[in-house]
Amino acid sequence: MSASAPTAPxxxxxxxxxxxxxxxxxxFALSWSLWGLQGLLIGTDPISATWLGIVAxxxxxxxxxxxxxxxxxxxxxxxxxxxxLGLAGAVLAGVVLLNVLVASNPLASTRPAVAAVLWLxxxxxxxxxxxxxxxxxxxxxxxxxxxxxxxxxxLWYAAVLLLPVLISLLGLALLALLGQPLPPWPRTEPxxxxxxxxxxxxxxxxxxxxxxxxxVGWRGFALPRLQARHSPLVAxxxxxxxxxxxxxxxxxxxxxxxxxPDGLPGIxxxxxxxxxxxxxxxxxxxxxxxxxxxxxxxxTAVNNSAGFWLPVTVGVYVAMGLMTVTLIITDRMWxxxxxxxxxxxAEGQTAALYQIR
Numbered sequence: 001m002s003a004s005a006p007t008a009p010x011x012x013x014x015x016x017x018x019x020x021x022x023x024x025x026x027x028f029a030l031s032w033s034l035w036g037l038q039g040l041l042i043g044t045d046p047i048s049a050t051w052l053g054i055v056a057x058x059x060x061x062x063x064x065x066x067x068x069x070x071x072x073x074x075x076x077x078x079x080x081x082x083x084x085l086g087l088a089g090a091v092l093a094g095v096v097l098l099n100v101l102v103a104s105n106p107l108a109s110t111r112p113a114v115a116a117v118l119w120l121x122x123x124x125x126x127x128x129x130x131x132x133x134x135x136x137x138x139x140x141x142x143x144x145x146x147x148x149x150x151x152x153x154x155l156w157y158a159a160v161l162l163l164p165v166l167i168s169l170l171g172l173a174l175l176a177l178l179g180q181p182l183p184p185w186p187r188t189e190p191x192x193x194x195x196x197x198x199x200x201x202x203x204x205x206x207x208x209x210x211x212x213x214x215x216v217g218w219r220g221f222a223l224p225r226l227q228a229r230h231s232p233l234v235a236x237x238x239x240x241x242x243x244x245x246x247x248x249x250x251x252x253x254x255x256x257x258x259x260x261p262d263g264l265p266g267i268x269x270x271x272x273x274x275x276x277x278x279x280x281x282x283x284x285x286x287x288x289x290x291x292x293x294x295x296x297x298x299x300t301a302v303n304n305s306a307g308f309w310l311p312v313t314v315g316v317y318v319a320m321g322l323m324t325v326t327l328i329i330t331d332r333m334w335x336x337x338x339x340x341x342x343x344x345x346a347e348g349q350t351a352a353l354y355q356i357r
Contacts, residue, residue, distance in 0.1 A: 019225060042253075045109055064217040086149060160298040168310040210299065
């Protein structure tokens with residue numbers, strides 16, 4: 001006699017018991033399948049392929065929202081409906097304007113209907129995520145609530161925006177002290193031309209370069225669950241392996257050619273250098289009581305500075321390593337965290353507070 005299929009409550013309970021495995025599996029399934037389709041399209045329809053790749057980068061965030069919405073009660077009253085509509089509408093209007101300015105015309109694609117759907121998808125996704133931060137579903141709201149927690153001390157904004165720049169400059173200083181030749185500067189435009197370009201690139205990177213599409217998943221969903229069982233250091237090491245491996249299809253497609261070695265060596269190097277980045281992000285996430293907005297900005301600043309307007313050198317990796325060791329020692333990241341600040345509720349959802357310490 002064959003076993004009956006699990007009921008919806010049984011399936012939800014199973015996912016809840018194995019939330020991390022479900023999240024990692026769903027994330028890889030979403031992103032890797034879309035990157036695979038991107039590889040098939042790139043030769044015949046580069047416009048659609050590019051936008052499909054952007055949707056793929058949202059795999060971690062989409063997986064986290066889907067899983068967070070499974071358990072827990074549905075709220076009857078919608079809090080802050082005007083704020084929800086205003087924020088989501090502002091984000092949507094801003095993304096539409098950005099895409100009109102910088103994105104390719106869907107009609108120029110060899111598959112205009114497909115390109116139009118993908119253009120609409122990458123336009124709506126950021127606004128939908130902001131809209132979901134006010135969701136009636138308790139789990140989704142708990143997961144996303146700090147994504148719109150923008151009222152934080154200015155010092156934290158300065159830290160997340162300037163730290164990657166300082167690390168890059170420190171790396172250059174180390175090379176100079178060792179008598180090594182300095183690499184050429186990536187940008188040669190005058191400052192008055194460079195600043196608008198930096199602003200547009202920053203916003204584009206935030207939306208389409210990974211930060212918004214990844215951080216809700218890696219830091220918002222996975223990290224609190226890992227830290228419920230492990231120290232911040234061990235949690236960071238475990239997450240860095242998954243985070244680095246997640247990029248594997250992009251390495252195999254040659255996206256990082258010239259930055260990393262091709263093939264398996266590049267994937268392994270990615271996983272190694274992801275360790276200090278993950279430790280840094282963990283430290284910021286914990287210190288800001290799980291503020292996803294600040295972590296998204298930090299991720300954007302890291303991506304935006306590395307190689308765009310500051311050169312990436314061996315000195316940068318040395319400086320990053322020194323900073324990582326300093327954070328681990330000064331914050332005693334090998335010790336389990338007390339059960340305050342970022343915790344996990346009975347429904348298994350992230351409960352991140354707004355306070356900044």
